[in-house]
Amino acid sequence: MTTSAYQKLEAKFRRQMAIEQASSILHWDAATMMPAGSSEGRGEQLSVLAVLAHETLTGSETADLLDEAEEATFELDDWQAANLKEMRRQWLHANAVPSELVEKMAKASNDCEIQWRQARAASDFSAVKDQMQRVLDLTIESGKAKAEAFNKSVYDALLDQYEPDGSVATIEALFSDLQSWLPKLIGDAIEKQESQPAPLPLDGDFSIENQKSLGEALMNTVGFDFNKGRLDVSAHPFCGGVPDDVRITTRYSEDDFTSALMGVLHETGHAMYEANLPSEWRYQPVGSSRGMSVHESQSLLVEMQVCRGENFLSYLAPKAKEVFHGKGNGWTGENLSQLYTKVERGFIRVEADEATYPAHVILRFELEKAMIEGDLTLSELPTAWNDRMEQLLGVTPPNDGLGCLQDIHWYSGAWGYFPTYTLGAMTAAQLFGAAKTQKAEIPSALRNGDFAPLMTWLKENVHSKASSQSSDEIVKQATGSSLTTEVFKKHLIDRYLA
Amino acid sequence: MTTSAYQKLEAKFRRQMAIEQASSILHWDAATMMPAGSSEGRGEQLSVLAVLAHETLTGSETADLLDEAEEATFELDDWQAANLKEMRRQWLHANAVPSELVEKMAKASNDCEIQWRQARAASDFSAVKDQMQRVLDLTIESGKAKAEAFNKSVYDALLDQYEPDGSVATIEALFSDLQSWLPKLIGDAIEKQESQPAPLPLDGDFSIENQKSLGEALMNTVGFDFNKGRLDVSAHPFCGGVPDDVRITTRYSEDDFTSALMGVLHETGHAMYEANLPSEWRYQPVGSSRGMSVHESQSLLVEMQVCRGENFLSYLAPKAKEVFHGKGNGWTGENLSQLYTKVERGFIRVEADEATYPAHVILRFELEKAMIEGDLTLSELPTAWNDRMEQLLGVTPPNDGLGCLQDIHWYSGAWGYFPTYTLGAMTAAQLFGAAKTQKAEIPSALRNGDFAPLMTWLKENVHSKASSQSSDEIVKQATGSSLTTEVFKKHLIDRYLA
Numbered sequence: 004m005t006t007s008a009y010q011k012l013e014a015k016f017r018r019q020m021a022i023e024q025a026s027s028i029l030h031w032d033a034a035t036m037m038p039a040g041s042s043e044g045r046g047e048q049l050s051v052l053a054v055l056a057h058e059t060l061t062g063s064e065t066a067d068l069l070d071e072a073e074e075a076t077f078e079l080d081d082w083q084a085a086n087l088k089e090m091r092r093q094w095l096h097a098n099a100v101p102s103e104l105v106e107k108m109a110k111a112s113n114d115c116e117i118q119w120r121q122a123r124a125a126s127d128f129s130a131v132k133d134q135m136q137r138v139l140d141l142t143i144e145s146g147k148a149k150a151e152a153f154n155k156s157v158y159d160a161l162l163d164q165y166e167p168d169g170s171v172a173t174i175e176a177l178f179s180d181l182q183s184w185l186p187k188l189i190g191d192a193i194e195k196q197e198s199q200p201a202p203l204p205l206d207g208d209f210s211i212e213n214q215k216s217l218g219e220a221l222m223n224t225v226g227f228d229f230n231k232g233r234l235d236v237s238a239h240p241f242c243g244g245v246p247d248d249v250r251i252t253t254r255y256s257e258d259d260f261t262s263a264l265m266g267v268l269h270e271t272g273h274a275m276y277e278a279n280l281p282s283e284w285r286y287q288p289v290g291s292s293r294g295m296s297v298h299e300s301q302s303l304l305v306e307m308q309v310c311r312g313e314n315f316l317s318y319l320a321p322k323a324k325e326v327f328h329g330k331g332n333g334w335t336g337e338n339l340s341q342l343y344t345k346v347e348r349g350f351i352r353v354e355a356d357e358a359t360y361p362a363h364v365i366l367r368f369e370l371e372k373a374m375i376e377g378d379l380t381l382s383e384l385p386t387a388w389n390d391r392m393e394q395l396l397g398v399t400p401p402n403d404g405l406g407c408l409q410d411i412h413w414y415s416g417a418w419g420y421f422p423t424y425t426l427g428a429m430t431a432a433q434l435f436g437a438a439k440t441q442k443a444e445i446p447s448a449l450r451n452g453d454f455a456p457l458m459t460w461l462k463e464n465v466h467s468k469a470s471s472q473s474s475d476e477i478v479k480q481a482t483g484s485s486l487t488t489e490v491f492k493k494h495l496i497d498r499y500l501a
Numbered sequence: 502m503t504t505s506a507y508q509k510l511e512a513k514f515r516r517q518m519a520i521e522q523a524s525s526i527l528h529w530d531a532a533t534m535m536p537a538g539s540s541e542g543r544g545e546q547l548s549v550l551a552v553l554a555h556e557t558l559t560g561s562e563t564a565d566l567l568d569e570a571e572e573a574t575f576e577l578d579d580w581q582a583a584n585l586k587e588m589r590r591q592w593l594h595a596n597a598v599p600s601e602l603v604e605k606m607a608k609a610s611n612d613c614e615i616q617w618r619q620a621r622a623a624s625d626f627s628a629v630k631d632q633m634q635r636v637l638d639l640t641i642e643s644g645k646a647k648a649e650a651f652n653k654s655v656y657d658a659l660l661d662q663y664e665p666d667g668s669v670a671t672i673e674a675l676f677s678d679l680q681s682w683l684p685k686l687i688g689d690a691i692e693k694q695e696s697q698p699a700p701l702p703l704d705g706d707f708s709i710e711n712q713k714s715l716g717e718a719l720m721n722t723v724g725f726d727f728n729k730g731r732l733d734v735s736a737h738p739f740c741g742g743v744p745d746d747v748r749i750t751t752r753y754s755e756d757d758f759t760s761a762l763m764g765v766l767h768e769t770g771h772a773m774y775e776a777n778l779p780s781e782w783r784y785q786p787v788g789s790s791r792g793m794s795v796h797e798s799q800s801l802l803v804e805m806q807v808c809r810g811e812n813f814l815s816y817l818a819p820k821a822k823e824v825f826h827g828k829g830n831g832w833t834g835e836n837l838s839q840l841y842t843k844v845e846r847g848f849i850r851v852e853a854d855e856a857t858y859p860a861h862v863i864l865r866f867e868l869e870k871a872m873i874e875g876d877l878t879l880s881e882l883p884t885a886w887n888d889r890m891e892q893l894l895g896v897t898p899p900n901d902g903l904g905c906l907q908d909i910h911w912y913s914g915a916w917g918y919f920p921t922y923t924l925g926a927m928t929a930a931q932l933f934g935a936a937k938t939q940k941a942e943i944p945s946a947l948r949n950g951d952f953a954p955l956m957t958w959l960k961e962n963v964h965s966k967a968s969s970q971s972s973d974e975i976v977k978q979a980t981g982s983s984l985t986t987e988v989f990k991k992h993l994i995d996r997y998l999a
Contacts, residue, residue, distance in 0.1 A: 021549035024542065025523060028530060036534065040728035041746035044522065047784070051519035055553055230538035248539035286545070 008071035009079060012090055015068070017286040019059040024245040026052045031250045034237040057105075060097040069094055082289060085471040089288035092167060099152035100145045108141045112416035119414035126404030128385050135414055136381050139374060142418045146375065158375050161419035166294040166426070168473045171372065173486075174422045177429065178365050180488045186395065188492075189358050192346040192499035202341035205334065207327030209260045217260070217326040218253065218267040221319075225271045225305060226458045232274060240266045242273035242302075246285060249274040260327065261342065265306055272305030273298060275458060279466030289470045295420065297465065297474050299427025300434060307357050307428065308435040308494070309457070311343045314450040322452075344498060348396045350405040357428060358495055362395040367410070367421040375418060430478060432491040434465065437482035506569035507577060510588055513566070515784040517557040522743040524550045529741040529748045533733045555603075558595040567592055580787060583969040587786035590665060597650035598643045606639045610914035617912035624902030626883050633912055634879055637872060640916045644873065656873050659917035664792040664924070666971045669870065671984075672920045675927065676863050678986045684893065686990075687856050690844040690997035700839035703832065705825030707758045715758070715824040716751065716765040719817075723769045723803060724956045730772060738764045740771035740800075744783060747772040758825065759840065763804055770803030771796060773956060777964030787968045793918065795963065795972050797925025798932060805855050805926065806933040806992070807955070809841045812948040820950075842996060846894045848903040855926060856993055860893040865908070865919040873916060928976060930989040932963065935980035 026049055033045050059065065069091055076084055100108075115134035122131035142161070149160035155170075162169045207213075219234055232249035244250030251270035255263045276292055284290025292298050309315050317336030324334035332338075346356050352363040370387060373379035379387055388407040393399045400406035412420055438460045439445050448456045464481040478486050524547055531543050557563065567589055574582055598606075613632035620629035640659065647658035653668075660667045705711075717732055730747035742748030749768035753761045774790055782788025790796050807813050815834030822832035830836075844854050850861035868885060871877035877885055886905040891897045898904035910918055936958045937943050946954045962979035976984050 018549050018552075021546050022553075025527060025546040025550060028546070029523060029526060032526060032530060036731065037746060038728050038730060040726070041730075041743075044743055044745040044783070048519050048523040048526070051516050052523060054516075055520075228538065230536050232536060232539075233534065245539075245542055247542040248535060285542070 007075065007078065008068045009075070009083060009087060012065070012068050012072055012087070013287060015059050015065060016090060016288055019056050020286040020288075020291075022052050022056040022059075026056070027243055027245055028248070028250075031243040031252075034239070034241070034243070035235045035250075035252060057097060057102075060094055061102070065094060066098070082284065082471055086284070086287050086289035089291075089470050092163075093288055095152045096149065096164060099149045101148075104141065104145055104148070108138075108145060108416060111137045111141050112414075116411065116415045119408070119411065123404055123408040126402040126408065128403040128408055131408070131414065132381050138414065138416050139381070139418075142416060143375060146418075158372050158419060161375065162422070163419075165417075165420045166296050166423050166474065167470075168475065169294065169296070169422075169426075174368065174426070177486065177488055178361075178368065178422070178425070181361055181425070182365060182395075184492060185358075185361060186397075188495055188499070189346060189348070189362070189396070192358055192495075193348070195500060196341075196346060199341075202345075203331060203333035203338050205260075205327075205329065205342070206331045207260075207324070207329035209257050209327060211255045211257065213326050214255050214260050214263055217323060218264060220322070220326075221264070221268060222251075222271050222274075224452050225268065225275065225454050227271050227274055228278060231278060234267065240270060242270040242277070244277075246277045246280050247282075249277050260323075264323075265310065265343070268310045269302045269306040272302035275305070275461070276301040276466050279458075279462045280469050281467050284469060291470050293468070293470050293472075293474050293477060295423035296426035296430055297477060299424055300430035301461070301465065303357075303428050303431035304435050304461070308431050309449055309454075311340070311357075312449075312498070313337070313340045314446055315452075316340050316343065318450055318452045346499060348398045350392070350398060350400045351409055353409075358499060359396060360428065361425045364421055364425040366391045366395055367412075371413065371418055371421060426486065429488060429491040430474075430486055432494040433478065433482050433484075433486060433489075434461070436490040436494070438464075505573065505576065506566045507573070507581060507585060510563070510566050510570055510585070511785060513557050513563060514588060514786055517554050518784040518786075518789075520550050520554040520557075524554070525741055525743055526746070526748075529750075532735040532737070532739070532741070533748075533750060555595060555600075558592055559600070563592060564596070580782065580969055584782070584785050584787035587789075587968050590661075591786055593650045594647065594662060597647045599646075602639065602643055602646070606636075606643060606914060609635045609639055610912075614909065614913045617906070617909065621902050621906040624900040624906065626901040626906055629906070629912065630879050636912065636914050637879070637916075640914060641873060644916075656870050656917060659873070660920070661917075663915075663918045664794050664921050664972065665968075666973065667792065667794070667920070667924075672866065672924070675984065675986055676859075676866065676920070676923070679859055679923070679989075680863060680893075682990060683856075683859060684895075686993055686997070687844060687846070687860070687894070690856055690993075691846070693998060694839075694844060697839075700843075701829065701831035701836050703758075703825075703827065703840070704829045705758075705822070705827035707755050707825055709753045709755065711824050712753050712758050712761055715821060716762060718820070718824075719762070719766060720749075720769050720772075722950050723766065723773065723952050725769050725772055726776060729776060732765065738768060740768040740775070742775075744775045744778050745780075747775050758821075762821075763808065763841070766808045767800045767804040770800035773803070773959070774799040774964050777956075777960045778967050779965050782967060789968050791966070791968050791970075791972050791975060793921035794924035794928055795975060797922055798928035799959070799963070801855075801926050801929035802933050802959070806929050807947055807952075809838070809855075810947075810996070811835065811838045812944055813950075814838045814841065816948055816950045844997060846896045848890070848896060848898045849907055851908075856997060857894060858926065859923045862919050862923040864889045864893055865910075868905075869911065869916055869919060924984065927986060927989040928972075928984055930992040931976065931980050931982075931984060931987075932959070934988040934992070936962075 029045065029049055033042070037045060072087055073091070076087065079087065111134070115131065115138045118131045118134045122128065143157065146157040146161045149163070150157045153160050153163060155163065159170050215234070222234060223229070231247050232244065232251070235250065235252050236254055237252035238254060240253045242249065242251045251267070251274050253263045253266045253270065276298060280292060281290055313336050316339040320334050320336045320339055323329065344356070346358045348359060349355055352360065355363055366388070369391065370379060370384065374384070385403050385407050389399050392406070412418070438457055442456050442460055445456050445460070465477060468477050472480070475485055527543065527547055531540070535543060570585055571589070574585065577585060609632070613629065613636045616629045616632045620626065641655065644655040644659045648655045651658050651661060653661065657668050713732070720732060721727070729745050730742065730749070733748065733750050734752055735750035736752060738751045740747065740749045749765070749772050751761045751764045751768065774796060778788055778790060811834050814837040818832050818834045818837055821827065842854070844856045846857060847853055850858065853861055864886070867889065868877060868882065872882070883901050883905050887897050890904070936955055940954050940958055943954050963975060966975050970978070973983055
């Protein structure tokens with residue numbers, strides 16, 4: 004029996020995925036365990052692994068095998084055909100851009116990121132503007148090459164790196180709908196909260212030990228398997244590792260447990276997705292998680308839809324009170340709910356609540372699109388940012404550190420990423436809505452700390468699909484329709500105005 | 502300017518070394534951090550990285566470049582020439598053996614190792630004999646291929662994997678000298694110790710926290726840089742990681758701190774060697790540590806020569822008493838010395854003291870050489886082992902679990918490794934002797950917990966040489982003569998009979 008082109012590709016990608024997995028663990032180690040003085044050597048290791056993974060894709064043999072396999076798709080079952088499609092996507096992304104440009108981009112982003120840290124600390128946009136211009140120019144050059152390869156617009160081609168098959172058209176339709184009702188909803192929510200008595204402060208022993216103990220207990224509750232994963236500490240929380248060894252991180256503040264706890268639950272949502280990906284496709288492109296919007300939907304479903312909801316908070320309150328040796332009357336589901344769902348017009352995206360968060364994202368999406376398309380210069384950026392903040396949220400940042408310098412994305416070369424946050428939030432609402440409709444026992448189970456019915460539904464309808472379908476197909480099959488703002492709107496109204 | 506063949510080889514080996522470094526951190530992670538359920542995926546990652554590192558060496562381009570570079574050694578300085586020599590050695594090891602044989606060997610060793618764990622637990626050699634025969638047969642096949650490539654005997658070719666340029670002739674001369682006086686020395690030492698009052702037991706709080714705190718303090722004392730390394734826990738202590746990120750491990754028992762503490766100091770000796778390798782040759786074969794005998798000499802110099810000596814123990818006693826909140830009169834240098842230098846005729850190598858240890862190694866060296874050369878069959882092994890134990894140490898293991906099943910080496914395919922332990926012990930004695938002669942301040946510095954004079958000497962005379970010279974050349978330059986048993990003998994007499 005001869006080995007088909009498709010089978011040869013599977014062998015190649017299996018190797019590439021194993022290299023990526025090795026890199027992923029080394030990245031986790033760098034963020035959690037590695038001593039500070041070892042970063043140079045780690046950089047060398049990771050850059051060699053990146054080159055090796057890239058070479059798997061860019062060799063001429065891979066191109067020939069892809070052509071050959073695409074001539075013989077009749078031999079493939081659905082998953083194999085989807086796998087071949089994802090192989091081609093990865094190949095297009097890797098081969099559209101000449102390697103010199105990839106190198107230039109890596110260097111420019113690295114330089115800019117270093118400069119950005121200083122510029123942000125000094126709230127001085129002019130200090131990083133030239134470096135940012137360089138990153139933007141190279142991003143556009145790279146985006147144009149990808150646009151040609153994919154036969155898409157430049158922005159859509161950049162977006163495809165994070166959100167496969169995503170499009171400006173879809174996003175603009177959704178975001179424009181959001182914009183039509185969100186500002187009023189925010190105003191109404193704040194007004195309502197102000198008319199109510201302030202939540203009671205929480206009193207207890209929020210030692211890191213206690214926080215970790217509660218965090219791990221709740222990870223268990225959600226379904227996290229500690230036989231195939233860990234919880235550690237890092238400066239910037241993330242979900243890393245690999246599907247069979249998911250490594251999530253958090254950071255603790257001894258003054259306040261809420262941020263670390265909700266952070267842990269958020270990352271656990273990501274982790275459940277990774278862990279439930281189909282193991283039989285572990286080392287193939289089709290076995291990977293779908294784009295960033297689906298990934299973010301899983302973390303936000305657990306954190307925002309479930310864990311900041313009163314059902315879960317009623318379950319949490321006595322548990323948390325016990326772990327923290329809590330005193331006072333604040334340890335009730337209702338009071339936790341008030342604390343955990345406060346709406347505020349702030350400057351900083353990562354500190355924003357779920358009602359104001361979309362405004363932050365819409366602003367970034369509009370501005371990055373305009374910059375990519377040449378409709379906004381970097382000189383105009385700070386003013387455009389502040390003007391739009393005023394329009395969308397009614398606040399004007401007092402300086403660029405609280406404005407256009409706050410996020411790393413543009414400075415590190417991640418253009419086209421921002422919209423996935425809000426697509427994720429809306430997808431989370433729509434999936435959770437469908438889950439509750441299809442499985443009526445979910446809300447009462449959550450009230451008892453039983454995530455099994457929800458997780459079973461998510462595994463079946465989302466996690467196990469991996470990349471065998473597009474985000475849109477997954478959402479449509481799971482919920483009966485493509486993504487709309489409808490369920491997200493209903494969720495916000497129910498939680499903040501009811 | 503054209504790139505020379507030598508320069509191209511440097512680029513290739515730089516990549517290969519970075520892959521090996523990545524693997525090393527992943528191995529550390531597997532032993533310390535990885536959850537149990539993730540071992541299958543880690544195996545996949547490591548095996549792909551091993552294949553990639555191996556491919557760097559086995560491609561036809563590498564062979565051509567080596568030939569070409571060896572034609573133009575006049576262009577190279579001493580370090581480059583030594584680097585080229587080490588490249589050729591690695592190439593010979595990698596290319597002498599056909600890849601099917603490498604794969605068969607990996608599988609056979611893996612199967613045998615699994616079976617061995619059960620056989621050892623059951624003290625049943627017959628349960629693993631067939632698997633061991635398979636490993637031995639493949640080891641001989643592989644050894645014959647290497648023997649031809651290196652123009653050496655089979656055993657010398659296997660030895661070269663662990664001890665480059667080592668030879669049976671040298672080892673037999675040293676070991677036969679050892680045998681002529683060691684049995685009597687052991688008897689005399691035991692007799693002397695039995696004639697003295699028993700050491701006082703140590704009383705204190707040996708919590709893991711306290712042990713770790715003392716271990717880290719002493720690592721600092723020796724010179725370990727925590728900005729480029731860590732101390733963690735694993736089932737089997739080791740020194741891993743990479744020179745710029747040395748990861749040592751230990752295991753704690755709350756009943757007794759001595760074993761973990763001396764283990765930490767032992768691994769710190771290894772770590773200092775790695776950390777002091779010349780950073781300008783970090784990613785080249787010549788920049789790696791010399792063979793296992795030099796490596797073991799560094800750990801044994803710190804542990805056996807220095808830290809079990811009375812100078813250091815006098816420094817340690819009050820420190821340890823304080824950390825452990827020690828009570829009673831046992832916390833003196835003299836009493837610790839009695840506890841830390843007890844000679845006993847035991848069955849188990851890894852529990853043996855420095856006086857009886859060489860007997861364990863001589864036995865294994867003789868038997869493995871006989872098996873490789875076809876002079877001893879596996880059916881004869883258990884009896885041969887027990888007979889030789891009786892002759893060398895005067896004890897007969899009551900079962901094979903305490904006899905020929907105790908060590909993993911033969912079952913996992915590491916033939917030719919054992920003699921390096923005792924070569925290391927003798928090298929440690931000879932180096933420490935020379936250091937004290939050349940730098941008279943070393944003993945008094947150690948009495949004050951100051952390792953700087955010793956470490957400066959070791960860095961200059963051993964660590965910084967890396968693989969630019971042979972073990973023999975390093976020892977000769979540092980001590981004025983090739984390795985002999987003389988200083989080791991003097992050390993044992995001074996410590997145990999004086």
